[in-house]
Amino acid sequence: MPSTAAKFVPPVHLPTVESDTKPSLMPTPIPESNCNIVSKLLQGLIQPPQEQTRLNIADPELIKEILNKPDVFQKPLPETGKIIAGGIIFLEGEKWAKHRKIINPAFHLEKLKNMVPAMSLSCSNMIDKLKCMVSSTNEGWYEIDIWPYIEDLTGDLISRTAFGSNYEEGTKIFQLQRDKVKLTLEILKFSFIPGWRYVPTKTNRKVKAIANELHSLLRGIINKRQKALEMGVAIPGNDLLGVLMESNSRINQDHGNKNVGMSVEDIIEECKLFYIAGSETTSSLLVWTMVLLGQHPEWQTQAREEVNRVFGRAEPSYEDLNQLKIEVLRLYPPAPFIVRGSTETVKLGNLTIPKGVHLTLLIGLLHYDPKIWGDDAKEFRPQRFSEGVSNATNIQSSFVPFSAGPRVCIGQNFAMTEAKIALAMILKSFSFELSPSYLHSPFSVVTLTPQFGAPLILRNLESKSVY
Numbered sequence: 517m518p519s520t521a522a523k524f525v526p527p528v529h530l531p532t533v534e535s536d537t538k539p540s541l542m543p544t545p546i547p548e549s550n551c552n553i554v555s556k557l558l559q560g561l562i563q564p565p566q567e568q569t570r571l572n573i574a575d576p577e578l579i580k581e582i583l584n585k586p587d588v589f590q591k592p593l594p595e596t597g598k599i600i601a602g603g604i605i606f607l608e609g610e611k612w613a614k615h616r617k618i619i620n621p622a623f624h625l626e627k628l629k630n631m632v633p634a635m636s637l638s639c640s641n642m643i644d645k646l647k648c649m650v651s652s653t654n655e656g657w658y659e660i661d662i663w664p665y666i667e668d669l670t671g672d673l674i675s676r677t678a679f680g681s682n683y684e685e686g687t688k689i690f691q692l693q694r695d696k697v698k699l700t701l702e703i704l705k706f707s708f709i710p711g712w713r714y715v716p717t718k719t720n721r722k723v724k725a726i727a728n729e730l731h732s733l734l735r736g737i738i739n740k741r742q743k744a745l746e747m748g749v750a751i752p753g754n755d756l757l758g759v760l761m762e763s764n765s766r767i768n769q770d771h772g773n774k775n776v777g778m779s780v781e782d783i784i785e786e787c788k789l790f791y792i793a794g795s796e797t798t799s800s801l802l803v804w805t806m807v808l809l810g811q812h813p814e815w816q817t818q819a820r821e822e823v824n825r826v827f828g829r830a831e832p833s834y835e836d837l838n839q840l841k842i843e844v845l846r847l848y849p850p851a852p853f854i855v856r857g858s859t860e861t862v863k864l865g866n867l868t869i870p871k872g873v874h875l876t877l878l879i880g881l882l883h884y885d886p887k888i889w890g891d892d893a894k895e896f897r898p899q900r901f902s903e904g905v906s907n908a909t910n911i912q913s914s915f916v917p918f919s920a921g922p923r924v925c926i927g928q929n930f931a932m933t934e935a936k937i938a939l940a941m942i943l944k945s946f947s948f949e950l951s952p953s954y955l956h957s958p959f960s961v962v963t964l965t966p967q968f969g970a971p972l973i974l975r976n977l978e979s980k981s982v983y
């Protein structure tokens with residue numbers, strides 16, 4: 517029995533969610549620590565005085581009103597944001613409605629069921645890797661930063677579920693997309709210099725080369741499937757791309773093959789978006805769940821008992837696991853803020869908002885409000901959701917990790933299914949606790965991530981040397 521692991525007690529200095537710093541749930545568009553001195557000096561010299569009027573909002577009624585008027589409150593995304601991703605998330609009006617209608621079927625529960633084997637395969641591959649590491653020591657436990665493994669898992673899973681039969685290419689696409697995002701964040705540090713992204717710097721050229729490779733890989737996959745569709749050959753219908761292309765071709769057929777659906781370029785952009793929107797967010801949900809379960813062993817045991825009870829049933833329903841996921845999404849919303857801009861002068865509650873105001877909806881603060889959630893708002897208490905979300909508080913529409921209204925996250929069922937499978941498989945295989953080296957620092961650039969990773973002490977539950 518390993519003495520250190522057996523005696524491990526979370527250190528007293530370990531911050532809990534109660535001491536979570538609110539600023540970390542507030543917008544941090546560019547990480548301070550990543551801004552180099554040159555960029556800061558140049559920013560001071562070049563950036564024109566800030567003229568943008570901004571309003572921070574954490575009131576549930578106002579947030580609901582804003583999200584339910586997508587034509588008036590649109591996404592004021594800067595040009596630079598579009599280097600990271602295109603697709604439906606950036607569209608407005610009729611084009612958005614058309615894409616939403618075509619993409620929707622890919623996320624229907626019926627279709628998601630067909631993706632469960634692919635999701636399980638990705639999870640079991642990760643678990644096998646972790647098991648090997650735990651077994652490689654005689655200690656019966658192994659300390660590991662779980663964060664990169666979770667990031668790889670959600671990337672692998674989206675590659676499998678989006679591109680099924682083209683999984684190898686899908687993996688390559690994921691890697692390219694990841695490199696592109698990393699480099700783009702570098703470029704964004706200089707976004708205050710007009711036209712900076714068009715200057716042929718080494719980084720800009722690299723991003724362009726990656727973007728071209730990405731584009732041609734996706735185009736190759738889509739063209740192959742398009743040809744198969746046109747020739748009436750059955751194309752794999754179990755992946756997101758297959759369902760999306762089927763849905764697109766149905767719309768075209770319904771309109772006498774007049775190409776009213778999405779173009780190949782549109783489909784390419786949507787595929788790229790699946791990676792960004794689908795992997796970063798779900799990895800955030802999974803990693804914070806593991807951190808919280810590492811901190812709350814009683815919940816870990818309860819969740820594991822439930823998994824052992826219902827695992828393997830045709831339609832396993834996980835009550836405790838559901839409450840757990842929802843509480844994690846409340847405390848650590850992967851997208852802690854949503855931004856909108858007013859396109860006209862408009863009434864909002866008692867306020868008159870002029871055209872062109874940027875509104876930041878502070879989802880993180882809304883989820884921590886004691887007036888809504890009670891005095892224990894900052895505590896991890898999944899049982900508050902035992903009667904469902906609507907009974908957890910008197911003030912409705914206060915829980916919006918997936919946004920709300922017509923532009924609510926299209927992938928929420930996908931994300932919840934993925935998280936359920938991953939958590940059930942992890943809980944069955946390992947017990948874990950937070951390592952003393954864990955430093956609590958939720959950090960948001962786009963999604964909420966653990967700034968210094970998530971080191972855990974893992975124990976293989978099937979290993980004889982456990983405890």
Ligand code: HEM
Nearest residue numbers: 605793794797798801850851917918919923925926927931
């Ligand atoms: C825990 C996981 C997830 C969270 C917390 C989350 C959260 C969100 C939020 C807050 C929005 C609204 C953004 C805005 O309007 O500014 C959004 C939109 C979106 N999400 Fe998710 N998301 C998750 C998983 C996924 C997954 C797995 C996919 C796809 C594979 C996905 C695809 C999308 C898309 C395409 C949109 C844009 C919808 C539209 O504009 O009509 N998301 N998500």
